[in-house]
Amino acid sequence: MSASAELFAIATSRLGKRFDQIMALDGLDLGVARGIIFGLLGPNGAGKSTAIKILTTLLDASGGSAQVAGFDVAKEPVEVRRRIGYVPQLLSADGALTATENLNLSARLYGLRGAERAARVRDALAFAGLDGVADKLVRTYSGGMVRRLEIAQATLHGPEVLFLDEPTSGLDPVARHTVWDRLLELRRSRGMTILITTHDMEEADVLCDELAILHRGRLAAVGSPAALKAQVGPEADLEDVFAHFSGAVMDQGGRFRDIRESRGTLQRLG
Amino acid sequence: MRAYAIETAAVADAEVRKLMRDPTELMSRAVQPVLWLAIFGQVFSQVRGIPTGSLRYLDFMAPGILAQSILFSAIFYGISVIWERDLGIVHKILVTPAHRSALVLGKAIASGLRGLVQAVVVYGVAVATDVDIQWTPAGVLTVVLAVVLGSCIFSTFSLVIACIVKTRERFMGIGQVLTMPLFFASNAIYPLDLMPGWLRTVALANPLTYLVDVLRGAMIVGGTSVHAWTTSFAVLLGVFLALLALAAHLYPGLAR
Ligand SMILES: Nc1ncnc2c1ncn2[C@@H]1O[C@H](COP(=O)(O)OP(=O)(O)OP(=O)(O)O)[C@@H](O)[C@H]1O
Ligand SMILES: [Mg+2]
Numbered sequence: 001m002s003a004s005a006e007l008f009a010i011a012t013s014r015l016g017k018r019f020d021q022i023m024a025l026d027g028l029d030l031g032v033a034r035g036i037i038f039g040l041l042g043p044n045g046a047g048k049s050t051a052i053k054i055l056t057t058l059l060d061a062s063g064g065s066a067q068v069a070g071f072d073v074a075k076e077p078v079e080v081r082r083r084i085g086y087v088p089q090l091l092s093a094d095g096a097l098t099a100t101e102n103l104n105l106s107a108r109l110y111g112l113r114g115a116e117r118a119a120r121v122r123d124a125l126a127f128a129g130l131d132g133v134a135d136k137l138v139r140t141y142s143g144g145m146v147r148r149l150e151i152a153q154a155t156l157h158g159p160e161v162l163f164l165d166e167p168t169s170g171l172d173p174v175a176r177h178t179v180w181d182r183l184l185e186l187r188r189s190r191g192m193t194i195l196i197t198t199h200d201m202e203e204a205d206v207l208c209d210e211l212a213i214l215h216r217g218r219l220a221a222v223g224s225p226a227a228l229k230a231q232v233g234p235e236a237d238l239e240d241v242f243a244h245f246s247g248a249v250m251d252q253g254g255r256f257r258d259i260r261e262s263r264g265t266l267q268r269l270g
Numbered sequence: 271m272r273a274y275a276i277e278t279a280a281v282a283d284a285e286v287r288k289l290m291r292d293p294t295e296l297m298s299r300a301v302q303p304v305l306w307l308a309i310f311g312q313v314f315s316q317v318r319g320i321p322t323g324s325l326r327y328l329d330f331m332a333p334g335i336l337a338q339s340i341l342f343s344a345i346f347y348g349i350s351v352i353w354e355r356d357l358g359i360v361h362k363i364l365v366t367p368a369h370r371s372a373l374v375l376g377k378a379i380a381s382g383l384r385g386l387v388q389a390v391v392v393y394g395v396a397v398a399t400d401v402d403i404q405w406t407p408a409g410v411l412t413v414v415l416a417v418v419l420g421s422c423i424f425s426t427f428s429l430v431i432a433c434i435v436k437t438r439e440r441f442m443g444i445g446q447v448l449t450m451p452l453f454f455a456s457n458a459i460y461p462l463d464l465m466p467g468w469l470r471t472v473a474l475a476n477p478l479t480y481l482v483d484v485l486r487g488a489m490i491v492g493g494t495s496v497h498a499w500t501t502s503f504a505v506l507l508g509v510f511l512a513l514l515a516l517a518a519h520l521y522p523g524l525a526r
Contacts, residue, residue, distance in 0.1 A: 056365050058525040081367040092358030096288045108280030109366035109373075111273055137291075153362075 009034045009069060009161045009193035010055060016063030017050050017217075024050040026217035027064065032195060032210070034160075037187055039204045040197045042214030043246050048197040049089055051214070052163050055195070056086045069160045082110075085154030089165035089197075091146045095139030099130050099149050102138060103156060110157035120156045127182070128152035144175025151182050155192070162186065164196040168203060176200075180207055201238035213245040220245040277368040281376025282383075289384055296384070300391040303339040307332060307395045320460050325492055332401045333485035333493065334458030336392040337478055340385045340417060344424035345449050347381055348432030348441055355436070355524045364525050371518035374429060378422040378514070385421030386414065402491040412488035412499065419506045420481040426513040433520035457482050462496070477509045 010032035017025040024047045032038045040048050053059035055068050057077040066073045069083035093102050103121045112120055125134050128148040138146060147167060155162060164183075168176040180203070186192045198204055204211055205225050212222040221228055221241070228241045236244075289296065307328070314320065315327040322330035354360045363373060396403055404410075428445070435441050455469060456478040462470050473479050480502040487495030495502070 053361075053525070058361055058364055058522075078367050081365055084365065086362065086365040088358035088361045090358035092362050094284070094288075094354075094359055095357075096291060097284060101284060101287060105280050105284045106362075106366065108276055109363065109368040111276070111367070113276070150362075 006070075007034065008032060008067070010038075010067070010195060012051075012055075012064065012066040014064035015051070015054065015061055015066050017047070017054060017059065018062045023217050025054070025061070028214075028217070028219055030212060030219065030222075032193060034193050035187065035191045036209040037183065037194045037196065037207050039208035039211045040195060040214060041199075041201075041204060041211055041242060041246075042197075042220075045216075046214040046246070047217040048214055049165055050217075052086075052165050052195070052197065056084060056163055057081055082157075083160045085157070085159040085162040087147075087150045087154050087162075087164040087167055089169075091143060091150070091170075093138045093141075093146050093149050093153065095137065098135045098137055099125060099128070099141075100134045102149060103153055106153045107156055112157060124152035124156040127155075129178070142175070144171050144178060147171060147175065147179055148182060151179070151186075155186060155190075158190070159192065161193045161195070164194065166197055166199065168198065168200060176203070183207060201242060205238050213242065215246045274369055274372050277372035278376045278379065281363075281373055282379040283376075285377055285380030286383055289380065296387055299343040300339070300388060302342060303335045303388070303392045304395050306335045306338065307392070307399055307401075311335070311399065320464065322461065325490065326402075328399060329401050329490050329493065330461075330486070331459055332392070332396045333489045334456075334482050336389060336413075336417070336485055336489065337420060337456075337482045338453055338458055339388045339392055340420045340481075341424050341452060341478060342449060343384065343388055344381050344421045345428050345445055345452075347377070347425040348428035348430075348445070349438060351377075351429055351432045351524070352436065352438050352441055356438075360521075361525045364522055369518075370521055371514060374426065374514060374517045374521055377429065378426050378510075379418075381425035382418035382421045385417045389413065389417045404489060404491045404493070409488045413485060415503070416481055416484045416488065416506070419503070419510060420477075423477055423481075423506060423510045423513060426510065426517050429517045430513060430520060433517065433524055436524065452476060452478055457486075457496075477506060480505045 008031045010030065012028050012030040015025055015028040016023065028051065040051065042048050050059065054061045055066055055073060057073050057080055060074065068080045071079040071083070073080050097105070100121065103124050104117070107117045107121055125131050128151065130145060130149060133141070133145070138149065141149070151164070151167070168179050171179065183194055184207070187194060196207070208225060210222070210224055211228060213220045221231070223231070225238060229236045229238065232241050232244045311328045311331050318327065320327055351360070393403065431444055432441055435444060455472045456476050457473060458478065462473055465473060480497065483495045483497050484499055484502045486493045487499065
């Protein structure tokens with residue numbers, strides 16, 4: 001393992017992704033230190049989900065390289081997959097299965113067996129606070145319960161790096177706080193590196209040790225919340241920081257497809 | 271090897287649980303064979319328009335209808351995969367280190383079990399319409415194997431199409447367009463001898479023909495298979511393995 005891999009849980013070098021006409025990612029250089037919560041911000045269509053999909057091996061980059069947990073995502077995707085967890089932008093627990101069944105499926109696909117699997121599934125249910133409803137179909141759950149289940153599902157194999165794409169979008173304030181609690185606990189008790197994307201500046205402020213602002217596939221700014229605020233002005237809050245580094249795109253209101261996709265998150269599982 | 275089996279079983283287990291929770295789906299797919307056997311079959315038996323040797327037409331047709339019901343229910347399997355893609359379930363499965371082909375094989379096996387449910391329904395209708403079923407253990411076992419393998423083939427074929435078209439609208443269009451030619455360019459409801467030469471050539475390249483051929487020999491008293499069972503099973507297995515490899519290759523593309 002190289003020195004940078006020991007230091008960084010995620011490292012990208014000139015990472016690029018082109019979709020037909022659009023450069024969704026354009027030469028992204030990112031380093032995420034181990035054991036921190038890292039927030040990826042940016043307006044609709046900035047390339048946040050695209051970056052996560054490449055880092056989780058779901059999508060091939062069209063240029064540059066990326067390492068996650070010390071392995072190259074393109075050359076050793078299986079090694080990367082063993083060491084990461086992923087919570088997609090959509091609420092993606094299977095609504096036609098119970099929480100226990102969802103967890104068992106993941107546990108088996110991660111190669112957990114026998115007593116070990118049973119124990120991990122039990123712990124995951126407790127972690128998600130779903131013991132009482134473990135055998136109810138997930139489609140009967142609230143959004144917050146589904147998200148907690150998904151976080152438990154994405155971490156039950158003990159990954160080094162956890163990716164969450166807008167984990168709290170569409171959740172009520174209470175549910176949002178319980179998600180934050182879970183993530184803070186994962187960092188504290190397991191030293192997990194966590195990368196989240198969010199449109200919620202309060203969330204970025206409360207949760208993240210470090211932030212990056214993406215703007216049209218490029219890195220517009222990176223630093224701790226405090227450092228970024230100081231960069232923009234003495235009284236600045238994160239909203240100001242966000243507007244400062246991605247204002248132009250905000251004015252245009254984002255492209256229709258991007259807005260529709262983030263709305264779609266809410267209308268599911270029914 | 272062991273890991274591969276566990277992954278396959280995990281996917282199949284989840285799929286079967288979902289199937290069992292949706293009995294209306296299962297039952298509505300069973301209506302079609304009932305209509306074919308109970309109406310079309312009865313009428314054509316009276317007409318005696320299709321020469322089927324010493325077999326009654328209804329007896330000749332019953333294995334064809336079993337194969338048809340398997341084809342028609344398996345061919346729409348891809349829809350659920352597209353649905354899972356839209357929900358992000360596919361993404362979540364694909365970030366696990368599981369073998370891509372195990373994920374696909376698990377789905378195929380679940381579809382095989384669903385095919386057996388279809389078979390039970392068709393057997394029920396067949397008994398009710400007085401079809402002369404061959405109840406020998408060898409016959410029944412052969413039917414079970416053929417039904418499972420046939421379901422695996424058509425569901426995996428369906429998955430391949432889903433991976434290519436990726437949207438529900440396009441899939442529904444293509445699904446309709448494909449099933450009818452597959453059904454009619456086969457020996458399901460008339461013998462190959464009745465077909466013009468070009469159509470017979472097409473039918474001989476159609477896996478459904480081999481499925482029906484095995485079923486015809488195994489399911490019905492006095493029914494005969496044109497090809498040796500070993501030949502037919504070899505063809506079916508070969509087709510399935512080729513489709514499985516293709517599906518495993520295309521499936522990860524669903525997350526893009
Ligand atoms: N599969 C795809 N095909 C074509 N274009 C795509 C595809 N996926 C994303 N894009 C485009 O790439 C750009 C980046 O999209 P991405 O989903 O990464 O943005 P995002 O930052 O996650 O936005 P949001 O906040 O709305 O989730 C957008 O312009 C989007 O329309
Ligand atoms: Mg996104």
